[in-house]
């Protein structure tokens with residue numbers, strides 16, 4: 001009986017507390033609306049006087065002043081967080097007003113009807129038969145003017161930046177091994193623009209000379225990465241094979257063809273069988289099935305088409321608590337869906353990073369413009385890597 005009464009009292013208290021909270025919230029909402037309207041006036045002033053939206057000093061002064069209004073450590077932290085949020089939304093409103101006045105920063109990209117792929121000169125790293133060539137063929141399936149191999153990824157970037165080629169195709173991520181860090185770094189160095197991407201299934205095959213049987217094989221050649229991806233197959237099914245590393249998988253196929261020794265085999269994509277006159281002795285021998293690599297197609301031109309559905313950006317942030325959290329709020333606030341986030345150490349700056357983010361959208365969309373405007377002002381440096 002007593003316990004019941006206590007609970008009843010408690011319930012009464014809860015209802016009363018909630019009524020009071022509702023009252024306070026209504027006042028906060030009203031004041032918030034009033035505050036946001038004044039923020040609009042500030043934006044008008046800033047637009048007229050070409051002042052940036054973000055004023056870090058003003059925000060920090062305000063937060064310090066508000067914190068000083070209480071001695072309670074918990075309250076101080078709460079007040080800081082609350083007003084950080086209030087000012088963050090205030091900035092987002094100002095970015096919108098800027099865009100409405102056509103004052104958003106020029107992103108330096110121009111829209112074109114379509115890419116002229118049929119007359120494109122394309123380069124990829126490796127030799128004929130490399131997975132990069134398979135990616136080129138899949139992406140430019142309607143055809144292109146030329147498709148030439150170059151020795152290194154840097155050579156591919158050089159070729160597009162000095163005008164020898166129009167597009168370079170580079171691997172950026174493997175579903176088993178993760179990102180190809182070097183190509184992220186090259187993207188930043190050359191400021192190349194992504195115009196498309198192509199995912200290629202990486203199935204390794206065991207290739208031998210025509211007439212050779214698996215039981216003849218003693219030596220296998222391949223790229224170390226491919227040998228590693230087939231490590232279980234080699235260890236468990238063919239423990240008697242001796243494995244040798246070469247510079248790439250297509251080169252391994254070429255060697256087997258040239259040496260004409262039926263005890264040699266290559267581990268490479270099955271496309272190499274046709275290219276080098278070999279036969280497929282065994283298919284999909286990698287340990288992890290469904291192994292895929294994502295390639296990007298890059299150009300030196302800052303173009304995009306109206307059909308683009310993804311935006312790829314990179315930015316750096318100061319090594320400060322909450323800096324990434326604040327930047328990500330622009331995606332959430334503008335209802336944009338992020339599909340990828342990666343980070344790379346910033347060269348020469350210990351513990352500072354460049355972040356790479358892909359999200360769904362097109363540069364013409366208002367939500368995308370508002371988000372990018374915020375990022376441009378609130379990151380140290382922001383680059384649009386492409387929209388495709």
Ligand SMILES: O=C(O)C(=O)C[C@]1(C(=O)O)C=C[C@@H](O)C=C1
Pocket residue numbers: 039042043053054055056058059086087090091
């Ligand atoms: O005082 C300004 O300059 C404003 O734009 C207002 C405001 C705020 O909402 O308090 C918003 C953005 C600035 O970074 C600083 C403060």
